[in-house]
Amino acid sequence: MSYPYYFIPPYLLERLSVHPAPELSHGAAQTLLLDQQVRTERAQFAGAAIARQQRARRTVTLKRSIYDAKNGTALPGTLIRSEGKAVSGDAAADEAYDHMGTTWQMFHDVYERNSIDDAGLPLVGSVHYGKDYDNAFWNGSQMVFGDGDGRIFKRFTIALDVIAHELAHGVTASEGGLAYQNQSGALNESLSDVFGILAKQFHLRQTADQSDWLIGAGLFLPGINARGLRSMAEPGSAYDDPVLGKDPQPGHMRDYVDTEQDNGGVHINSGILNHAFYLAATELGGHAWEKAGRVWYDTLRHHRLRPDADFAEFAGLSMETAAAQGKDVAAAVRSAWRGVGVLHD
Ligand SMILES: [Zn+2]
Incomplete structure (x- = not known):
């Protein structure tokens, strides 16, 4: 628990x-x-x-x-x-x-x-x-x-x-949960950011291009150099401030952070997954909750998603759910996972 x-x-x-x-x-x-x-x-x-x-x-x-x-x-x-x-x-x-x-x-x-x-x-x-x-x-x-x-x-x-x-x-x-440590924990965190940004876009009726793709925008007081807590468009760029330090999120597997802290970096490596969602959603265009959001939601509910799934397993299952949405969706999702170095073929 x-x-x-x-x-x-x-x-x-x-x-x-x-x-x-x-x-x-x-x-x-x-x-x-x-x-x-x-x-x-x-x-x-x-x-x-x-x-x-x-x-x-x-x-x-x-x-x-x-x-x-x-x-x-x-x-x-x-x-x-x-x-x-x-x-x-x-x-x-x-x-x-x-x-x-x-x-x-x-x-x-x-x-x-x-x-x-x-x-x-x-x-x-x-x-x-x-x-x-x-x-x-x-x-x-x-x-x-x-x-x-x-x-x-x-x-x-x-x-x-x-x-x-x-x-x-x-x-x-x-939905059966994703264990809150290491890669499954980062998946858990990222899914929350995905539905977080989708709720904001849904409320503002924004298309993928119109969104700021920021989690926690408006949370910091003036004087703190932060656009938000995390950026899905540019992980690692949400804040850089003498008090807060610098946003530690990577946006690609080559920068994956191996750490014992934060349940194995669940709030850090989630940046890689967040960026994959951003890439898929912006490639598809329109309202992100309709196509990319549907793929991520269906993947969370996939009967073969295990509680200790890693990034590659989630990506693989998302390719199955994306295929059910059509060829354009499948192509955008594949290119998103390639873009962050989770899939290589
Ligand atoms: Zn969280």
Whole structure:
């Protein structure tokens, strides 16, 4: 069990937490402490998640509940907005409500999926989690959002793709999962970025050419030299800043990072896979959720996708699902995997 899935990778928080300026290190240090606490409680979380999902199986419509954790850590907190109710006036709560709704809608309208578990799971989110908390996560049964530290990070509800990324971890888990380490972990991470960017493009009705292909755009405060947390168009170029350091993502197998950190570089080597999706989507043109997105979604659901699949296995299965979409799609997907050095023939 790998819950919870955190949006901000541990190596970034670790770097920030030792920054000599206390106003810059404070939020990240607090966040690491809290995440450590939550990790030790995760067995309980996972049990609760399964029970809740089983109870939810009869529900068939979009049902959102947003709670206010009131800067504490007890979940879910106090109900602040439920499905169909008017705006709460709390910006974070209303953003969480809207973005969770858009993500649900994309999976429903495009992939005929009935919520995260394809069995009508009600969507629960808690905002204002912790103090100066620099993260967002999916704990197996709900989403949790921090307000950010106000120096480096803004509130985590601000970006639709962050929310869709986290909910997509729930989708992947309910499809049998991809073990959250090494190459299967990077596949898990990349699928969340793929559905994250697709939710943003779907919401903005953007074609592949119009998208910024950035994950976490708008999350950093002015003064931080970052366009976002990751770039699918140019992995490794999202940020380069004295406080944050430089975006460590590779975009090609020749630069694959062998590391023990970050579950074997799940947030690092995912750049290679993200770039493959970008190459396929831009080659195909139009709305990326229709062709490239369909191929990636069907590959996630492929009956031969194993929980410890590596990049080449995923690419091979994606060639099968792409072939079902037509020759142009198959050719674009093949050339994308060649473009990042995962396939060679
Ligand atoms: Zn993730």
